[in-house]
Amino acid sequence: MAKDNDKRQADATRDGSVTLQDIAAHAGVSRSTVSLVLRESPLVAERTRQKVQASIKALGYVYNRGAAALRGSRTQTLGVVVYDIANPFFGAMVAGIDAVLNRQNYVSFLTNSEDSPARQQRFLERMREHRVDAILLCPAEGTDPRLIATLQEWRLPCIQVLRHVGQPPFDYAGTDFEQGVRQAVDHLVTLGHRRIAFIGGQAEHSATRARWQGYFSAMAGHGLDQTCCLRTGLTRQAGFDAIQALMAESSPPTAVICHNDLMAFGAMLGLKRLGMTPGIDCAVVGTDDVEETALSDPSLTSVATHPYAVGEEAARLALRRIANPDGAREQVILSPRLQVRESCGAHRPAAFSRHAKPLVTQD
Template identity: 40%
Template sequence: MERRPTIKDVAREAGVSKSTVSLVLQGSSLVKSETREHVQKVMAEIGYVYNRAAAKLRSGSTGLIGLVINDLRNPFFSELAASLQRSLSQQDYAAVVANTEEDPALQQKMINALIEHGVSAFVICPTYDDSGQTLEPIARAGLPAMQVFRRVDNRLDKFPFAAPDYAEGGRLATKHLLEQGAKRIAFVGGLDGRPVTQERVSGYLKVMEERGQQSVVLTGAATRQFGREQAQVLQERFPEVDGVICFNDLVALGLVASASAQGRVIGAELRVVGVDNIEECAHSAPPLSSVSCRIPEFATHISDTLLGWLNQGPAPAPDVRTPVSLMVRASSGES
């Protein structure tokens, strides 16, 4: 059996030092482009394959990042996981994804299992756990971890938090509906008392107060079924409502389907805006306006921040909000 080529072999064939080959493998800007190309050509010619896992182990890092996601059946969180995985891979880290299905007990099992398998750090979009112990195993292990979208631990020096600027998203959506001619606007969805619900509804409430308008807030599960049910509630209890901002796109899609079945013309008689801008928004009937969380950009921010922290860089800011934008489509009366 032939021996696998080593860095020494590459250095000898290329006529450079071992340290130069190492710098090429690390993608260092200290190596001239001509030298890099020459070394890479030699690697290909002699069949050298970089054992990145061994290198990570030698440096004390496995190169694995645990992504603990609350519900991968929701297309928004699937996009988040895929974008984070892609962004981490571009920096030579691999993501290990755990879906907790909004189950606190399963979440604890997944976190413990990932720690046992030696992940170097965590990104966690947690399910809610009233025990207050969600992140305690990570704290005991001394691993860097960032909370995203939901905050369940207020020790932000240990577990910094980042989320899109949902308050701004609510302001953008409310102002848009008013500009489109809506006279009475409601906010639908989101569990009552949850910080993420309070943040998403806050922008709406602020604009309504500024305009001297009465608010209508119907809280509940962030699901299509809840959206379908609330279309009936709006028709029976608030028939004057002609504009709706939904907690997320799933609620909005359910509400649009049910309101359409009632005979209401979406985009004219009833204007609807969701939040998250999942792929389905552009293909629904009618296409759904939505507040975009700009997930690819968000994922890049999170991976850059976490890996910088992991590699002895500065500690992340404790609480960060990233930009959002409004994607206007026919459901809100696109002109």
């Protein structure tokens, strides 16, 4: 037996792969026992546990999660699909996801659909082949609503994030965009604005619809029917173009709310281009409250949508769903908060530090 031991150990050092079998031999127990020790089972006697642990250390064993996943049912991996990883908003969200997963020894695959349903589809299939335990999906624009049902058939838990498609009993984590826009409208009305425009997306997903809904209902609530709005793309350029179109109208708005911060930055540049000053000649409010809001000039008032926190919630929800695949579906919806800065004309803080926001937005 000692000889057998030696041989094993020699093998191990040669190709660097020590297995349960090797540990078992070294510690003088069975493979099963070692497996139990590794999984911290309470069934193992303390003395045995220590003996095995010592062998594990001595041989430099590395757990093989792939092999474990093959027999067991969990891979301890998650798939994350976003549609624009270069967007700082998603950077923050991914950081939130990462923070939660690490605590649970999970790792996540990250892929970027670039808002292409076809790419998204390929990724999902690849994730499936890798047997991820769940998917966090920010659906690409134009995603077929039936996708969610398909994933269900695949028995692949899917948490939708920020946007959602398909029929309601689904898992979702996001922000209440409707309420966010409403807050922006309310604030602007308080400041005396009446002609408030909204520029936002034309695509049909939940996140767009919710914003429009918030805008229309808030305006109506204040008895302001003469809404003016524009359905555009979601880029900085779109904001730049849209604001100029709005200003060219016979009675231009005195304030504008934008679908996201990128568009708001574009709108501010557009105003400057026209010789106008954002926050004075026309108030501008963005959405997301990305880090850069504080360093634009004027600093941008924005509806904070807490990407880091959304990421955390989504990840937590995913872990709950993995633990209990048939549990009731959950929607975790965070409340946005209007972050008032200079661009809405409310005030102009004197010091940089006062309107600097912490690097990590956490509720």
